[in-house]
Amino acid sequence: MCGIAGIFSRDPMSPASVQAMTSLLRHRGPDDEGYVLFGSRDKPLLVCSGADTLPQAIGDAGLPYAPRHRLDDCTGIPVSLALGHRRLAIVDLSAMGHQPMCTPDQRYWIVHNGEIYNHIELRRELEACGHRFFSHSDTEVILAAYAEWGPQCLSRFDGMWAFAIYDVVDQELFLARDRFGIKPLYYWVSPCGTFCFASEIKAFTAFPGWSASLDHQAAYDYLAWGLNDQAEATMFAKVKQLEAGHYMRLNKAGLARAQERLPTVGWYKLEGRPFSGSRADAAVAFREHFIDAVRLHLRADVPVGSCLSGGLDSSSIVCVMNRLLAEEPAGAMQQSFSACAEEGRYDERKWIAEVVRHTGVQSHLVFPMFDKLFFELPLLTWQQDEPFGSTSVYAQWMVFQLAARHHVKVMLDGQGADEMLAGYHAFFGARFASLLRAGKLRELWKEVRQTKSAHGYSELEASMQMANVLLPDVLRQPLRAITGRDSIKPSWLDFRVLEAETSDPGRRFGHDMRSVGSLSRAQLTHNNLQRLLHWEDRNSMAHSIESRVPFLDHRLVEFSLGLPDEFKLSDGVTKRVLRSGMSGFLPDAVRDRPDKMGFETxxxxxxxxxxxxxxxxxxxxxxxxxxxxxxxxxxxxxxxxxxxxxxxxxxxxxxxxxxxxxxxxxxxxx
Incomplete structure (x- = not known):
């Protein structure tokens, strides 16, 4: 897990800017630092070190990517491309894991942020193809896979990543992002035409010519609807993010058109895998997929801890982690970290205590306090890059801060489960609507009654939820206003100043939300998950912690999306397949709890x-x-x-x- 940055220009320029950019990303990688600079020749011009470079990496004759120069001594040398890296050492802690890294022939150079969890299996396959490796890192596996298979290598990776690979021979830059956008990657073209990319937007503030201006449409979507990260746009005009499941190729000819919209390729499309077995079969299959996902996410050369809210998702991870760790020879004790509240309505200590008693994990608690919120807000806003939707982000911030104080470097968290398993109450409206559209009125009435019994929803509230899903906007928007929901044109926004299309973003992007499955797809790809992953990444990396999300193992997501809706939500019960699959793993009190909270304030x-x-x-x-x-x-x-x-x-x-x-x-x- 790391911070990456780079510049690519038609005209030679100083590499000092890439050093300034990576300095603003030091929190993402305080363990090591490295640079590679390219001029007009067909080989790297200079491989450079910085103030934080591991001493063991410098000048290592056995490594073709070992730094042999100090970047401070090279800032006067004009270059056309520079790659910078800040490393958080998780896999192969030695100097051989240093980046930027290259293939043995020095044709391909990479800066990488993320983890490829199946790197061990891929390494064996690539060794059989004739590739040799210097390190035990997953980054070197990416390089060999790209050299062997080109962009098709992406579909072979199980993990989270954002990386840039430069092909010295073809003089082409290749940037790619993982299926669900777990790891961030932004790009911006400066006024002088230089293409810049980085893990966080704040890195661009160090580049000459930067001036922050507002993207009015993105601001409207956030202010009126509470939505961020729906597509490539950011709150900063002209700053784009490479979308989840996309890649980009850029050469010097493409740089001439860099001020225009740069083309990207969607290499991944989320599709569910059809399932034809019973509910019991689905529960068994889900459990097997989930355990394997957690097993892979435990691969690290440092201790791994966990976020524990007391809810179904994080508790499932903690309990499965505990069993897997107990099977290891050392039998390492798991550490969990939780946000709590003195106000009972927002406090989940009783559920956390159930999980702690069940597993024996070492539990750490933190209490987000209002008195410190606005004192911390400028720093928190800076770290997040963009404004965020509620103070729950502050609670998550404090959880990772607590973990850092206990020297935990990797944390597992439960993001993604609600979106793929119908965990949010918004899914009730989609469930009701799909039954109504199918003419299953008796089943609809039963579902409404059971939802009322489990969650207190009245028949009127159920009707309003269905209407919100099914009605056209001309009728839907007045209904939302009556019920106090987000409005299409709130009176507190002055649209003479905020010039934006006033419309429901979900419908603007063409999302079908009239069934559990279709709403799940929308939330996984646009509506909800992307902003949660944004907050998770910034909060964890601000404290130099790698956060991993095993529910977003693509095999598990594709399996879950292919299940019938009623396997996930029926009889007023959410996440049914997870609850059934975790029987015997979770304490029954947690497995059967109907409410949902998370790290809230x-x-x-x-x-x-x-x-x-x-x-x-x-x-x-x-x-x-x-x-x-x-x-x-x-x-x-x-x-x-x-x-x-x-x-x-x-x-x-x-x-x-x-x-x-x-x-x-x-x-x-x-």
Missing amino acids: PEEIWIRKKAPDTFRRKMRQAIQASAGIFSADGMRLLEDVVSGKRPFNFAPWRIINFAEWLEVFSVKVR
Whole structure:
């Protein structure tokens, strides 16, 4: 797990900028540092070290990618391409894992962020093809796989990654991102035409000519709907992200068109694998897939810990991890890390305690406190790169901060399970709608009654959920306003300043959400998962921790997506196949709990009871700092939420954090 950055230019330029960019990514890789610089010749011009480069890596005669120069001594040398790397050492901790790395013939050079969990199996296959390796790292396996199979190698990888490979012979840069976008990769073309890429947007702020300006459409989608990371656009105009499951190829001829939209290729399309067995068969198959996914995600040369919210997903990971670790010769004790609250409604300590008693893991707890929230907010906003949707991100931040204090370098977390297994209550509306469309009225009535019994939903609420899924926008939007949901054109936004298409982003992107399966696909690819992975990556890497998400093993996701809807959600019970599959692994109390929380904060209590005046002050500041984007109705929105006239929602926080982001990154609104 690392931070990567690079520059590619038609005109020779100083490599000092790539050093400045990678310096802003040091938190992603404090263990090692490296650079490779290319001029006009057919071989690397210089392989360079930095202040944090492992001493053992420098000048190693046995490694073709060993640094032999100091970058500080080479900043006056003009180059056309430079690659920079910051390393968080997880697999092969030796100097042989140093990056940038190359193939033995020095044709292909790579900077890589992520993990290829099946690298051991791929290494054997590639050795049979004649490849030889210097290290035991997964990065070197990527290089050999690309040399052997080209871009088709991507479909062979099981893992998370964002990497750039430069082909010295063809003078072509290849950038690729994993299936679900677990690891980030951004690119931006500077005013002088230089193509820049990096793991985080903040790296671009160190490049000459950077000026932050607002992408109005992305801002609207966030402010009005709470959505980020739906496609290639970011909140920064002209900064794009390489989308999940895509790659890009760029040569010097392509650089001439770099100011235009650069073409990318979608190499992965999420498809479910049809399943024809019984529910019991599905539970067994799911359990086998899941255990194997966790087993692969435990591959590391450092201790592995876990996030534990007390919910079904993280508890499943902790319990399966515990069994797998017990099978190892050393029998390492697992450490878990949890966010808790003094307010009972938001506290999951009783569920965490159930899992701890069941497994004997070493548990660590942290209590996110409101008093520190706004003190930490500028740093948290800087680390996140873009504004975020609620203070739950702060709770997750504190969990990884706690893990870092206990010197844990890898953490497993449960992202992805809700999206693929219908864990959110939004799936009830999709389930009801699909039964209605199929004419299964008796089954629909039964489902509504059982959902009411399990979750307290009334028949009216069930009807409203179905309507929200099925009605056209002309009828749907007034309904959303009545129920206090996100509005298509909120009054607190001034659309004379915020120039954007006012529409439901889900429908704008053509997502079908009228069944459990179709909503699951939308949430996995656009609506929900991408922003959660964004927050997870920044929160973990801010504390130099690699976060792994075994539920997003592509084999497990494809299997789950191919299951009938009722195997995941029926009789008012969510994630049925996971609950059945984890029988005997999870404590029954946790396996059968109907509610869902996660790492949340008591934000509603903070706004309404604990510190309404603080939020009033922050809202006034936000309106003033927004350059006219927010109208005075922002104060009315907050007052209605504080008084209870309007159902609690996260719009006030989005307004406050957006204004904080404008200031932290000096973003121009117009």
